[in-house]
Amino acid sequence: MSAVEVWERYASNSRPRRAVNAAGASTWLNWTQYPDHGPDESVLGDLAGRRVLELGSGSGANLAHLATLGGNCTGVDLAPSRTSTAVAEWGHLPGLEFVTADAVAYLAEKDEVFDVMYSIFGAVWFTDPAILLPAVRDRLRPGGVLAFSQLPATEAGVIAGPAVSKWNYPADQWEKMLADTGFTATASVIPGPADGEVGTLLVHATAV
Numbered sequence: 001m002s003a004v005e006v007w008e009r010y011a012s013n014s015r016p017r018r019a020v021n022a023a024g025a026s027t028w029l030n031w032t033q034y035p036d037h038g039p040d041e042s043v044l045g046d047l048a049g050r051r052v053l054e055l056g057s058g059s060g061a062n063l064a065h066l067a068t069l070g071g072n073c074t075g076v077d078l079a080p081s082r083t084s085t086a087v088a089e090w091g092h093l094p095g096l097e098f099v100t101a102d103a104v105a106y107l108a109e110k111d112e113v114f115d116v117m118y119s120i121f122g123a124v125w126f127t128d129p130a131i132l133l134p135a136v137r138d139r140l141r142p143g144g145v146l147a148f149s150q151l152p153a154t155e156a157g158v159i160a161g162p163a164v165s166k167w168n169y170p171a172d173q174w175e176k177m178l179a180d181t182g183f184t185a186t187a188s189v190i191p192g193p194a195d196g197e198v199g200t201l202l203v204h205a206t207a208v
């Protein structure tokens with residue numbers, strides 16, 4: 001099975017996000033695996049008029065929120081059905097497009113420079129950082145922001161699969177890799193909402 005097939009199967013089993021969150025908002029950005037938990041889009045800094053790229057945008061709900069805040073937003077996702085779902089749900093919003101592509105291939109093909117890139121349990125988790133981080137750095141302006149979230153580190157570090165692998169490094173290793181690639185970075189684990197619940201690794205990096 002290919003990575004695209006893995007993600008198509010994942011997409012076919014995923015349910016749409018709630019129409020409204022606990023605060024009554026119809027669009028919002030959620031970094032963690034829990035509803036109504038963790039920081040919001042302020043992690044990314046100013047968004048109005050900024051060129052924003054989401055790596056592994058899924059059904060597009062997080063990116064749609066950034067478009068409502070004035071971002072000029074593109075979401076890339078490997079799975080074609082994710083693009084169609086995102087366009088069907090959010091394609092009416094101005095300043096928002098969705099593209100079917102592998103994140104690294106997309107970055108390599110573009111000659112555009114972005115202000116903000118982010119990934120929420122998305123392509124950053126599932127792509128070798130030795131390949132992805134330099135590709136991101138090449139397409140971010142100095143001072144631009146890369147932020148991403150995923151599950152915290154495991155003993156194994158890299159969990160290699162036949163089609164899809166996960167890079168589960170600890171926070172200090174992400175900080176070092178990012179520093180070595182031309183970023184200043186901070187990484188930490190947001191605690192889960194209740195005792196005993198797994199937290200979320202959140203990494204914030206600024207291109208030097």
Ligand SMILES: C[S@@+](CC[C@H](N)C(=O)[O-])C[C@H]1O[C@@H](n2cnc3c(N)ncnc32)[C@H](O)[C@@H]1O
Nearest residue numbers: 007056058077078079102103120121122123126
């Ligand atoms: C766990 S889902 C998360 C989706 C979304 N970010 C969210 O929070 O709902 C991971 C997504 O990343 C996409 N993805 C995985 N590897 C990718 C890659 N190399 N390039 C682009 N998208 C990728 C998958 O197709 C899938 O939609």
